[in-house]
Amino acid sequence: MPRILALIGTLLVLFALPLRAEPGVYGEQRIAGWWEAISNDVSQTWHEPQYYDLYVPFLSWHARFMYDKEKTDNYNEMPSGGGLGVSRFTDEGNWSALFAMMFKDSHNEWQPAVGYGWEKGWYLDNAKDFRLGLGAAAGITARDDFANYVPLPFIFPLFSAGYKRVNVQFTYIPGTYNNGNVLFAWMRVGF
Known part of the structure; x- marks a missing residue:
């Protein structure tokens, strides 16, 4: 638990650093x-996309x-x-x-998700082939086990590692005991 709190604290600091106050700008x-x-x-991304992306989920790991x-033992951890x-x-x-996206959730039921994602990126080489990213994703999802697909807003952290147009992205869904606490991952390929 102390490691998770340290990780959350580090992420909060990383997100807060760019948010320093501007003189004379309030509330x-x-x-x-x-x-x-x-x-x-959002508007520029929609009207002037650089890539059209394919998302393929492959991991839904529940923190043991x-x-x-x-x-x-009964959860689906390999989402299709x-x-x-x-x-x-x-x-x-x-x-x-x-x-x-549309994928099979932990209970093997279909779960949709639509949203916006943003990451601060760091290139690891001069050719700008290798990249790491840290950011957030926000949007709307719905689940069969939550009021029979009532729309739910979400905002989750986003992490990625990529080579050229192929990226692996992760998010962590926080929760309580026997609920949430899931590392969800997918591959994103840009065309």
Whole structure:
């Protein structure tokens, strides 16, 4: 548990560092500025995509220290399904995307997810072939076991490692004992 808290604390610091205060900009102005930046990024990604992406989920790992063994023995941890999206990169390696996925959840029921993803990126070589990313994904999902597919908003951390147009992306879905605490991963290929 202390390791998880340290990881969460580190991620919060990484996200908070770019959010330093601007002199003379307060409350609603700052929120309006962030909203405008996100809206512009979504619009530009939709209207001027650099890639059309294929998403293939492959892992739905439940943190064993947060589950009874009887539960995890019955869970689907190899989700089938797929998705499509549009994305673009900045010169610095930052990534923005709009996506839609449909996959088999832990109970082997179909789960849709649509949303927006953004990552701060770091290139690991001069050719800009290898890239690591850290960011967030936000959107709407729905589950069979939650009020028979009532739409649910989500915002989760996003991590990635990639080579050229092939990326592996991960998110961690937090939760309580025997609920949530899932590492979900997929491959994203840009065309």
